[in-house]
Amino acid sequence: MKIVVLMKQVPNTTEMLIDKETGTLIRTGVDSIMNPDDTSALEAALKIKQSNGAEVIVITMGPPQAANMLRECYGRGVDHAMLISDPAFAGADTWATSNTLAAAIKRVQPDLIFAGRQAIDGDTAQVGPQVAERLNIPQITYVSKIVEVTSDFIVVKKHYEDFDETLKVSFPCLLTTLEQLDHLRFMNVTSAWQAFDKPIETVNNQVLMLDAKDIGLKGSPTQVRKTFTRPVSSEVKLIHGGSDEAVKAILSTLAPYIQ
Amino acid sequence: MNEKHLLLKKLYQQFTAEIVRPIAGYVDEEEVFPVETVKEMVNAQMMGIPYPVKYGGSGADTLAYVLAVEELSKACATTGVILSAHTSLGAHPIYAFGTEEQKQKYLVPLNKGEKLGAFALTEPNAGTDAAGQKTTAILKDGYYEITGSKIFITNAGYADIYIIFAMTDITKGTKGITAFILEKDMPGFTIGKKEKKLGIRGSSTCELMFDRVKVPVENRLGAEGKGFGIAMTTLDGGRIGIAAQALGIAQGALDEVVAYTKSRKQFNRSISQFQNTQFKLADMATQIEAARCLVYKAAVAKDTQKNFSTEAAMAKLFASETAMNVTTMAVQLYGGYGYTREYPVERMMRDAKITEIYEGTSEVQRMVISASVLR
Amino acid sequence: MTKDIFVFIETRNNIIAEVSLQLLSEARKLKAQYAQKGLNHQVVGVLPGYNVENLPATLFNYGADKVILCQHEKLKEATTQHTSKVLSDIIRAFEPDSFLIGATVIGRDIAPRVAARVDTGLTADATIIEVDMASDTSLLLITRPAFGGNLFGTIVCPNFRPQMATIRPNVFEKTEIEAEAGEVVYFETTFDETDWVEILKREVQQAKTNDIAKARIIVSAGRSMAKHLDLIKDFAQTLNAEVGASRGLVETGALGKDVQVGQTGKTVRPLVYIACGISGAVQHTAGMDKAECIIAINSDPNAAIFQIAHVGIVGDAVLILPKLKEELQKILN
Numbered sequence: 001m002k003i004v005v006l007m008k009q010v011p012n013t014t015e016m017l018i019d020k021e022t023g024t025l026i027r028t029g030v031d032s033i034m035n036p037d038d039t040s041a042l043e044a045a046l047k048i049k050q051s052n053g054a055e056v057i058v059i060t061m062g063p064p065q066a067a068n069m070l071r072e073c074y075g076r077g078v079d080h081a082m083l084i085s086d087p088a089f090a091g092a093d094t095w096a097t098s099n100t101l102a103a104a105i106k107r108v109q110p111d112l113i114f115a116g117r118q119a120i121d122g123d124t125a126q127v128g129p130q131v132a133e134r135l136n137i138p139q140i141t142y143v144s145k146i147v148e149v150t151s152d153f154i155v156v157k158k159h160y161e162d163f164d165e166t167l168k169v170s171f172p173c174l175l176t177t178l179e180q181l182d183h184l185r186f187m188n189v190t191s192a193w194q195a196f197d198k199p200i201e202t203v204n205n206q207v208l209m210l211d212a213k214d215i216g217l218k219g220s221p222t223q224v225r226k227t228f229t230r231p232v233s234s235e236v237k238l239i240h241g242g243s244d245e246a247v248k249a250i251l252s253t254l255a256p257y258i259q
Numbered sequence: 260m261n262e263k264h265l266l267l268k269k270l271y272q273q274f275t276a277e278i279v280r281p282i283a284g285y286v287d288e289e290e291v292f293p294v295e296t297v298k299e300m301v302n303a304q305m306m307g308i309p310y311p312v313k314y315g316g317s318g319a320d321t322l323a324y325v326l327a328v329e330e331l332s333k334a335c336a337t338t339g340v341i342l343s344a345h346t347s348l349g350a351h352p353i354y355a356f357g358t359e360e361q362k363q364k365y366l367v368p369l370n371k372g373e374k375l376g377a378f379a380l381t382e383p384n385a386g387t388d389a390a391g392q393k394t395t396a397i398l399k400d401g402y403y404e405i406t407g408s409k410i411f412i413t414n415a416g417y418a419d420i421y422i423i424f425a426m427t428d429i430t431k432g433t434k435g436i437t438a439f440i441l442e443k444d445m446p447g448f449t450i451g452k453k454e455k456k457l458g459i460r461g462s463s464t465c466e467l468m469f470d471r472v473k474v475p476v477e478n479r480l481g482a483e484g485k486g487f488g489i490a491m492t493t494l495d496g497g498r499i500g501i502a503a504q505a506l507g508i509a510q511g512a513l514d515e516v517v518a519y520t521k522s523r524k525q526f527n528r529s530i531s532q533f534q535n536t537q538f539k540l541a542d543m544a545t546q547i548e549a550a551r552c553l554v555y556k557a558a559v560a561k562d563t564q565k566n567f568s569t570e571a572a573m574a575k576l577f578a579s580e581t582a583m584n585v586t587t588m589a590v591q592l593y594g595g596y597g598y599t600r601e602y603p604v605e606r607m608m609r610d611a612k613i614t615e616i617y618e619g620t621s622e623v624q625r626m627v628i629s630a631s632v633l634r
Numbered sequence: 635m636t637k638d639i640f641v642f643i644e645t646r647n648n649i650i651a652e653v654s655l656q657l658l659s660e661a662r663k664l665k666a667q668y669a670q671k672g673l674n675h676q677v678v679g680v681l682p683g684y685n686v687e688n689l690p691a692t693l694f695n696y697g698a699d700k701v702i703l704c705q706h707e708k709l710k711e712a713t714t715q716h717t718s719k720v721l722s723d724i725i726r727a728f729e730p731d732s733f734l735i736g737a738t739v740i741g742r743d744i745a746p747r748v749a750a751r752v753d754t755g756l757t758a759d760a761t762i763i764e765v766d767m768a769s770d771t772s773l774l775l776i777t778r779p780a781f782g783g784n785l786f787g788t789i790v791c792p793n794f795r796p797q798m799a800t801i802r803p804n805v806f807e808k809t810e811i812e813a814e815a816g817e818v819v820y821f822e823t824t825f826d827e828t829d830w831v832e833i834l835k836r837e838v839q840q841a842k843t844n845d846i847a848k849a850r851i852i853v854s855a856g857r858s859m860a861k862h863l864d865l866i867k868d869f870a871q872t873l874n875a876e877v878g879a880s881r882g883l884v885e886t887g888a889l890g891k892d893v894q895v896g897q898t899g900k901t902v903r904p905l906v907y908i909a910c911g912i913s914g915a916v917q918h919t920a921g922m923d924k925a926e927c928i929i930a931i932n933s934d935p936n937a938a939i940f941q942i943a944h945v946g947i948v949g950d951a952v953l954i955l956p957k958l959k960e961e962l963q964k965i966l967n
Contacts, residue, residue, distance in 0.1 A: 223791070249945055
């Protein structure tokens with residue numbers, strides 16, 4: 001069984017701050033991390049490798065430093081790591097990204113593809129389903145539990161807003177996972193020590209041979225017209241002081257709502 | 260240190276943050292041996308870091324192992340010593356002096372973490388004067404009969420495999436000491452009283468009692484009379500582990516106190532803005548960095564040189580004294596709060612003290628270093 | 635090509651999802667903006683389903699001019715496979731100018747697949763949709779948060795149609811209007827015989843709490859309140875309010891994820907939102923900043939929550955809430 005795990009190295013947006021003076025995002029000094037939803041995707045794949053003896057291939061699309069993340073994947077015992085990197089792929093929206101990823105995945109011919117539900121920088125949750133569409137395979141998003149895996153199909157629990165479904169789907173298929181599906185194991189010393197001896201397959205457009213109109217900025221139907229941070233209001237009316245003052249202020253504010 | 264070490268360091272840091280740090284206070288307060296932590300260390304394959312893959316180890320080097328002890332000790336010195344005693348003292352003698360059969364039977368499970376190791380040399384009347392062993396091992400028909408006792412044995416009660424030393428020939432002094440591999444359930448071998456200690460309170464330190472324990476001849480480690488040499492060589496390596504523990508304790512204390520001085524305000528400013536505080540922190544940081552250089556150098560020496568005793572002794576001597584100085588100063592900088600158990604620095608200060616004592620007191624280290632200097 | 639704004643109508647058990655009605659109302663506003671430019675865009679509800687003939691009437695009351703109805707047994711429940719097919723077929727047949735889909739679990743599952751199939755651009759989790767008044771085309775300006783809510787981007791899809799967007803529930807408001815019944819167009823298409831996915835079991839979650847998204851008043855607690863939940867619950871009860879939580883509090887295990895407010899939790903739009911000990915990180919405020927009245931209590935005067943609060947109290951919620959509850963009980967009795 002071959003399992004592909006799609007992963008993304010992202011800035012740790014939960015620790016990002018906005019420069020109060022310029023109103024722009026402060027990107028320096030922010031750690032690069034494995035996208036949280038992707039970590040559970042990787043753990044799901046590694047568990048299946050342990051129970052069913054599958055081959056786990058991690059694929060990431062990004063700049064050269066994304067290789068660091070792939071080393072950490074090797075540190076956890078994945079079998080192969082692929083870095084899709086080429087200036088031609090840069091600036092892609094989800095449509096162009098999915099094209100590129102799908103082309104790389106086609107070369108691997110996996111039975112099962114795991115992806116995190118969404119990345120904490122883009123926040124779209126679109127790449128997983130769009131890759132599945134490109135590959136013309138079924139998808140199940142919001143997977144909250146893996147129930148059973150055989151060599152032909154998988155049974156999972158899918159989480160909706162107020163109910164859960166247990167679903168069975170045959171291979172090949174793509175699953176997107178929520179962070180809470182599972183907790184990624186630590187690296188282990190033996191695999192981590194060998195991680196730099198393993199090859200990282202770097203795939204550029206000379207290998208994928210995609211048309212310029214389908215990749216990168218040019219291949220993106222959506223474009224960013226502008227970006228801005230939430231305006232930081234300088235005028236903040238705060239009430240300091242003892243609880244009595246606070247209580248009065250809150251009561252008078254609440255008054256119209258509690259008749 | 261190369262990229263492999265850096266990747267391992269990241270693993271150790273993640274592990275420590277998630278598994279070790281949250282319970283460090285509890286382990287100390289309740290004197291609990293962190294069984295779950297050890298299970299997680301086994302899963303992360305941390306129990307045989309410097310040993311070859313063919314013997315169940317990770318195939319990494321001594322520096323990789325030292326980094327593990329250091330990172331763990333930054334949060335919890337107890338956890339650091341559990342790993343150090345197991346790896347340097349429990350496994351090493353078998354790796355260096357064992358037969359192939361002994362390696363397969365004992366070293367492999369130790370390195371895989373299936374079994375925990377311990378090392379028992381010290382006796383009530385034989386501490387620094389290790390040659391004053393009283394435990395005896397009398398050769399009988401196909402086995403040795405071992406009688407005596409050991410004290411202050413780290414990991415006792417939780418370990419499965421014990422490297423112990425006994426006199427096979429009381430007339431020969433140090434040349435009459437022999438090493439043996441004992442298993443915990445051998446009849447006649449019991450664990451005695453558990454010590455209540457000043458520091459590393461979660462570490463299980465107990466007496467071992469041998470009442471005519473029958474130990475098969477196959478379990479003799481090395482030849483008769485070679486035990487003292489095995490013990491000394493092993494302790495040389497163990498020293499580096501303890502030096503790493505001390506280094507970790509010191510760094511952990513510095514990290515805590517730096518954060519504290521930034522947030523603690525007196526006289527309308529952070530105390531980190533007072534020059535006295537700044538100078539103290541500078542001294543602490545520099546001393547730790549110097550200790551680090553000695554510890555890492557000793558780790559590299561162990562892998563590249565035949566004799567590394569001096570490097571190991573210097574590392575342990577300096578790192579343990581650094582740990583004591585830094586943690587004491589940390590408590591001072593914390594002021595009254597540092598003296599309470601609400602904050603971790605008092606524990607770190609209590610933990611630091613043992614590093615100047617076990618696996619060769621600082622006095623012993625000075626003896627080793629001066630002997631080398633005066634050669 | 636039609637110049638219409640299509641809205642996916644999500645239904646379950648013959649009930650229309652709130653978000654679909656909210657989108658119809660919002661589409662109606664877009665229609666008005668287009669009209670100012672002299673563009674005549676209709677609001678069209680797209681309703682795939684089974685036994686849903688009675689529903690178009692409601693859709694007209696929320697702003698639809700027209701409803702495209704496709705009924706088939708395979709559409710009894712929304713599925714990735716069949717719903718994507720019907721929406722793609724409808725897009726190809728009618729060539730709408732834009733297509734809005736509610737960002738529910740189903741919506742976020744289907745929308746990207748449809749966008750990829752019809753080769754167009756999709757913008758996720760839009761918080762503002764406006765017609766670009768500066769251009770003479772039908773271009774929409776779609777604003778959405780990224781980087782965990784730290785950054786906002788205005789996205790455009792100039793060269794491909796339809797312009798697609800998903801929108802979370804409660805970002806827009808639904809408005810009922812007095813409308814005459816509009817046109818219902820019946821659409822038919824074929825479906826795959828075999829289903830990709832087999833449903834083995836369905837389990838309705840035992841609702842531990844009421845859905846906070848429906849609450850009028852929410853009292854929300856941050857991580858620092860983990861040991862004071864009784865206080866919070868007590869206070870909420872006095873106000874007949876629901877209890878919400880920040881991600882930090884949910885991570886301590888003190889409350890469940892079903893009451894988490896924020897980017898990875900629920901978007902809520904209550905009348906009153908009382909934030910206790912919540913720092914106001916953007917990931918949280920993204921889920922509640924549309925509340926009508928935001929009261930924030932935090933001991934840190936620099937807490938970001940004060941940027942969006944209508945009333946900011948610098949103080950300890952643990953001390954303030956009991957007094958507040960006492961005074962409230964006097965007023966209410």
